[in-house]
Amino acid sequence: MSRTSTLPRRLQPMLATLTDAPFDDPDWVFEDKYDGFRMIAEIRRGKVALYSRNGKIISHSYIEVAKALEGVKGDAVIDGELVAIGNDGVSHFQLLQNALRHEAKLVYCAFDLMFENAVDLRQQPLLERKKRLKAILPRDKLIAFSPHRKEHGTKFFAEAERKGLEGLIAKRADSAYTSGGRTSDWLKIKTAKRQEVVIVGFTAPRRSRPFFGALVLAVREDETWRYIGHVGTGFSHRVLEDLHARLGKLRVSKSPFSAKVKDEAVTTWVKPSLVAEVKFAEWTSKGELRQPVYLGLRSDKPAKDVVRERERPRK
Structure with a gap:
């Protein structure tokens, strides 16, 4: 994993396709859609580099999050979303700029693992990658594992609407990770x-x-x-x-x-x-x-x- 000021193609985030309605399917899992921005974390020998979705290194802007990720077990490349949590316990995009001024609570919500100790996991099934990810994350107030629920997307979407969430991300449970690609294996379903x-x-x-x-x-x-x-x-x-x-x-x-x-x-x-x-x-x-x-x-x-x-x- 070479560390540069821009993100190599193989480390670029996989993108979800917007779909028109929630659905139920036993072959799919559903995660909350966070109202923040995408961030790739590369951890190597205890040092952390943070990248935005467009490949710019942003570690200097989020030093506290980078410090927390130094606790990851081993080397890893993690995909996640940086969010700012409001008083209602929900992530709000508008609060991110306030968080830079320490006026809101920042959390890095990790949801996928591309590499672990130089092993390429992208062809492994999603649920296997998530299991490995959960095992290596440190216990820290700035780091959260993004949980998933199975099959009942319609029910989970209704809950997301009631909570004021941005929506759901639906993912095929056995899907591979397509770096830099937008596929129908990951779908986003928005409440607004x-x-x-x-x-x-x-x-x-x-x-x-x-x-x-x-x-x-x-x-x-x-x-x-x-x-x-x-x-x-x-x-x-x-x-x-x-x-x-x-x-x-x-x-x-x-x-x-x-x-x-x-x-x-x-x-x-x-x-x-x-x-x-x-x-x-x-x-x-x-x-x-x-x-x-x-x-x-x-x-x-x-x-x-x-x-x-x-x-x-x-x-």
Whole structure:
């Protein structure tokens, strides 16, 4: 396992495919879908390197988590999700930025094991990998093993909705680990609609709100940027201020769109580099977000990879 500033292909995370409904199947297991961001942990000779989903080394930002993972038994490459837990006991994406300021509880939820003591486990069945993972994790308040339950996805999904969770991840119990691949062996089932978006502009502030009125949003489509709407809710005063400062450094003179969009006369365009996440009611017939709410910035995915996520029926 070579340690570099970017993640080698064989260590890249396996991705889940969005599906349209929960289901029951004895050949599948179900895990809670955590509302955080993906993090690969590489432990070698007691030293820990942490990587984001897009392969950037982020150990320096989460020193306490890295320190806790030094307690892993032997060498390992672990897949998991870094989450911030709120007072309700549920992970919330919005709290992650607060956690960096020590205002929320951070936990690394480990759910898969790719390598153990230089042995490649990726072709082993999922449940065997999880059994090995549970055995090597240290007892630490910053580290959690992600449990799974069998077969009854419909029941577990209803429980996730009641608890206010983001959803479930369904996994074929005997599935291999496909590094860097998105397969139908892992499915995500969301309790609410969410979408990663790229910020391409902001409008002038209105009435009593400072800094800006709304963000202009886009996704990548056929090597161009597609307009998908504006988001003007979900911002605290601190978020408005922080975002405005970041966007001010990214100003550009031209719109990224070939056609006009609403409020262009009061829009400041920015370089399409900041990725955010929103929740929303539905997609309109024009392909725009209805009633979007801003949740926060994502640093774990490059803007060029942000496309509209479409639900697929399970085969």
